[in-house]
Amino acid sequence: MPRKTLWLAAALALASHAGSSIAAGQEKAREGEPALVSIPTLTEDAAQRIVEAARRKASELESGVVPPRKCRMHIYVLGREGTLLAATQALGAWPGSADIAYRKARTSWLFKLPTRTIGELSRSDQAAKAPLYGIEISNGGLVSFPGGLPLFDPDGALTGSIGVSGDTVEKDEEVARSGLEAAKQLGRRGVVSLASLSQAAAQSILQAAAARAAETDSGVYKAKTRMHIYVLGREGTVLAATQSDDAWPGSADIAYRKARTCWFFSFPTGFLGQLSRPDQKEGAPLYGIELSNGGLITFPGGLPILDSHGESVGSIGVSGDTVANDHDIAQAGVDAFQKLLHASK
Numbered sequence: 001m002p003r004k005t006l007w008l009a010a011a012l013a014l015a016s017h018a019g020s021s022i023a024a025g026q027e028k029a030r031e032g033e034p035a036l037v038s039i040p041t042l043t044e045d046a047a048q049r050i051v052e053a054a055r056r057k058a059s060e061l062e063s064g065v066v067p068p069r070k071c072r073m074h075i076y077v078l079g080r081e082g083t084l085l086a087a088t089q090a091l092g093a094w095p096g097s098a099d100i101a102y103r104k105a106r107t108s109w110l111f112k113l114p115t116r117t118i119g120e121l122s123r124s125d126q127a128a129k130a131p132l133y134g135i136e137i138s139n140g141g142l143v144s145f146p147g148g149l150p151l152f153d154p155d156g157a158l159t160g161s162i163g164v165s166g167d168t169v170e171k172d173e174e175v176a177r178s179g180l181e182a183a184k185q186l187g188r189r190g191v192v193s194l195a196s197l198s199q200a201a202a203q204s205i206l207q208a209a210a211a212r213a214a215e216t217d218s219g220v221y222k223a224k225t226r227m228h229i230y231v232l233g234r235e236g237t238v239l240a241a242t243q244s245d246d247a248w249p250g251s252a253d254i255a256y257r258k259a260r261t262c263w264f265f266s267f268p269t270g271f272l273g274q275l276s277r278p279d280q281k282e283g284a285p286l287y288g289i290e291l292s293n294g295g296l297i298t299f300p301g302g303l304p305i306l307d308s309h310g311e312s313v314g315s316i317g318v319s320g321d322t323v324a325n326d327h328d329i330a331q332a333g334v335d336a337f338q339k340l341l342h343a344s345k
Helices: 003-019 044-060 096-111 115-122 169-190 199-215 250-265 269-276 323-343
Strands: 036-042 074-079 084-089 148-152 158-165 191-197 228-232 238-243 302-306 312-319
Touching: 036 044, 036 074, 036 158, 044 074, 044 084, 044 158, 044 169, 074 096, 074 169, 084 096, 096 115, 096 148, 096 158, 148 169, 158 169, 169 191, 191 199, 191 312, 199 228, 199 238, 199 312, 199 323, 228 250, 228 323, 238 250, 250 269, 250 302, 250 312, 269 302, 302 323, 312 323
Parallel strands: none
Antiparallel strands: 036 191, 074 084, 074 158, 148 158, 228 238, 228 312, 302 312
């Protein structure tokens, strides 16, 4: 791929990803815009078929590292939400390649690009001269050598990704491509639609929560509340966010983690707290859950955003005052979404 084409593809992908995470909230959602949008993802059956196609290919290829042995691969397939749909490993595959295969799949999902392309844009010895040098340390650690590929539906929309590791990078990528070809052959039969919070709805949720915060007396000091508010979409990325003047800087992380906790589990953060604290009547069946997923928040202020079928389409997290005020302001955002949802029927 020519250098200019590589850079343009990467720039567009990075801009798309960053655009979903930039703080927003100044513009009102236009009337008539949908509260929900549809995004495609792989079906469970499609993910299994993709893994099986890749596994068969690996079993046919002679290893480039230990010939004449066949390739021993780890293969991961992620869906549109970035979570694991299917995976396999060959007996005797390097244990260390499990993490690499997953990170390849995740890298391709995050940026909608092959890991090879990310590598060509991040290494200074490549023709592109490393405009993305150091990108590997972002997002919890990326892998930027071949073996990861994004998967798309017939309309070119992302549906998931595949990551393969266990031999030479050329063999890894060849096996990944066999999975990609299986996805193409399935076409629309391998895709299902998910409802997701729209950008317009996220703005409306944010505005409603911010308006409630501006009129709510603080439980901490003699003033109105000073809040951080985050709204996440179906993929767990920030669709809208804001903060009050002079809000506690530390509450930014807490608000985001509240929203992310709800995205992870589709439950209010306060409910998870009731199940994880040993002084609660439930007896803490989830004691220690806060340590999972990079750190959760399990006190009130985070709420899932549910559609009319009770499915999570996003989440909101609020922090900056008492947990009662945090929860009340988050609820104002959820209530605004329900009104939008009702009005769109």
